[in-house]
Amino acid sequence: MSDYLLEMKTIVKEFSGVKALDGIDLKVRPGEVVGLCGENGAGKSTLMKVLSAVHPHGTWSGEIIWEGQPLEARTIRRTERAGIVIVHQELMLVPELSVAENIFLGREVASRGGVLDYEAMNAKASRLMADLKMSHVNVALPVSHYSGGILQLIEIAKALGKNAKLLILDEPTSALSQSETRTLLDLVRGLKDRNIACVYISHKLEEIEAICDTVAVIRDGQFIGQAPMAALTVDKIIHMMVGRELKEKYPREPHAIGEVVFDVRHVTCHDPINPDKKKVDDVSFTVRAGEILGIAGLVGAGRTEMASALFGHYKGPHSVDIHLDGRRIEVKTPQDAVSHGICMVPEDRKRHGIVPLLGIGQNITLAVLPRFARFGLIDEAAEFSVIGHEIDAMSIKTASPLLAITSLSGGNQQKAVVAKMLLPKPRVLILDEPTRGVDVGAKYEIYKLIYGLAKDGIAIVMMSSELPEVLGISDRVLVIGDGEVRGDFVNDGTLTQEKILTAALTKRRQAA
Structure with missing residues (x-):
């Protein structure tokens, strides 16, 4: 009897004659967490689509051994019945349906008369959410009532409801806050105690280091190796992923900073549903030619709403006074913004970027x-x-x-x-979470691109939830908390994450 729950052997997958996977091996033991690492385009998601029969048997070559027997699945339903369940990076929930309806979608519980048994589904869904320490979630409410972190856990509950023996998590924390990430990592540790194995795909190598037993690395569709995490370091994983050492994660390059180009005054955004609530409250700032302004703040601070208002995309009531090169301009639509030379890379690539x-x-x-x-x-x-x-x-x-x-x-x-x-050819480039879901090699390329643009005199506004990233590439850091400015710091080498967090959590003193 094999010690392994899963063995993938010499997997080859081609698209239009191009090999996306070229002889990949992967082994997973029961209850083991295997980190699957590689740059964007390396083949990680393709390999998991082969395993979960998104790419069915017959469209690839190689062998999959599951619980000691060959697995020749031609449908996703077949792999799920075997106990292999994937949670994709892009959530697959129906917003209008309830939490319970989403969890049992396609596997609805019906009474003898064929009528859906909502009482039974709600009870089972509640037990699943309780197992994930999410008892406060009302499973009868539509999933549209809940935030990204809870939605991710609902997806996992949905997977566990299918009696998963192997759970595949593809970038599960890409849209989660730090507290939500800690909850998810604790959940994965709990799955190990229940002997449920996990393949954990993430570009956040600190998560890989914290939670994985072994790490497998793919580069350009080829298998580089699989080793115990105890025998690796983050630097070794990066070297395996990119084939070279990245001496500095943030390749700071000198660049001249000129006069003020972008002068933003009194940005105020009201909640689209509750106009009495302000998402952004009278924020003003300037950016100079060739300057990289990092904007930091906790989740819900109002950074994305502010960026949307500057780009003419905010849907709720709002006001903003924008001066570009000393001249006041009107920005009511994204087309207006682009015509004036203000361009933006949005936070949600799927909904607003492509x-x-x-x-x-x-x-x-x-x-x-x-x-x-x-x-x-x-x-x-x-x-x-x-x-x-x-x-x-x-x-x-x-x-x-x-x-x-x-x-x-x-x-x-x-x-x-x-x-x-x-x-x-923008004068101002707004980057909202520009490296979300991007591997370390691609991040390095994006950072170098940002510095190249700064050298060309473009004023850059960059929002990021990753404080090391903000500190790593910004010339100046604006801290936003509860929709208001709570700090404006020159990043002169003495600025720390602790100072930024203290500012973000400290409320502005009210005038007497």
């Missing part, structure tokens, strides 16, 4: 499409020339610019969104 039905190239040129118009027609030769240049410049990994942008990994999608927002 058009899923369009190709990679079409997404890149979307913001400057009129540039290629000739007598009512698109000059495709000129457009494709620009697309090719941007794909090369951003090192976007793709077989063809004609492929749907959803065929790219998350990091390569992010690079395409950045390329789209650079084509209008």
Whole structure:
């Protein structure tokens, strides 16, 4: 009898003649947490799609051994019956349905007459949520009532309701706060106690180090190795992932800072549902040419709402006074913002950054499409020339610019969104969580790009939930808390995470 719950042997998967996986091996023991690491586009998600039959047996070569027997699954339902359940990076919940209805979607509990037994489903869903220490969640309410962290745990409850023996978590904390992340990591530790194995995919190597028993690394579709975490360090994992040492995670480069370019005054945003509540309360700041302004704050501080207002995208009542190069401008729509030279890479790439039905190239040129118009027609030769240049410049990994942008990994999608927002040649670039869901190698490339843009005199506003990132690349840090400015610090080498957090948690003194 094998010691392993799962063995994947020499897995090969091709797309249009291009090998996405080229001889990958993976082993998982019962109750073991295996970290699966690799750069964006390395093949991690593809390998898990092979395992979970998103790519069914017959579309790839190699062998999967499950509980000592060959597994030749041609449907997702077959792998789930075997006990292999995947929780995708993009949540697969129906907002209008209740928590219980989502948990049992496709496996509804019915009475003898064929009528759905909501009482039984709610009771079972409540037990599952209690197991996850989430008893306070009302399983009868629509999932739209809950935040990202709770939604992630609902997805896991849904998976456990399928009697999972192996749970695959793909970037489970990419949209979670620090406290929500701690809850999820404790949950994974609890799964080990129940002998449920886990494949944990994450670019956050501190999580891999904290929770994983072994680590497997893939690079460019090839298997680099699998070793106990006790024999590895974060630096060793990075070296395996990128094939080179990253001496400095934040490649600070000298750049000149000029005069004030972007002068923002009195940003105020009201909650779209409850207009009496302010999400952003009278925030003002300036950014100079070539300056990188990092904006830090806890989850819910109002950073994203402020960015949306500056870009003309905020849906609720709001007001803002913007001066660009000393001249007051009106920004009521994203088109207004881009026309004035204010471009933005949004926090939610899937909802606001890409058009899923369009190709990679079409997404890149979307913001400057009129540039290629000739007598009512698109000059495709000129457009494709620009697309090719941007794909090369951003090192976007793709077989063809004609492929749907959803065929790219998350990091390569992010690079395409950045390329789209650079084509209008911005004076101001707003980056909201620019490296969310991006691996260490791609992060390094994005940081170097940011410094290159600063050298060109572009004023950069960068929001990030990762304080080391804010400190690593910002010239100045603006701290937001409960929608108000709580600190404005020059990042001169003495600024610390503790000082930023203290500012974020300290309420502004009210005038007497």
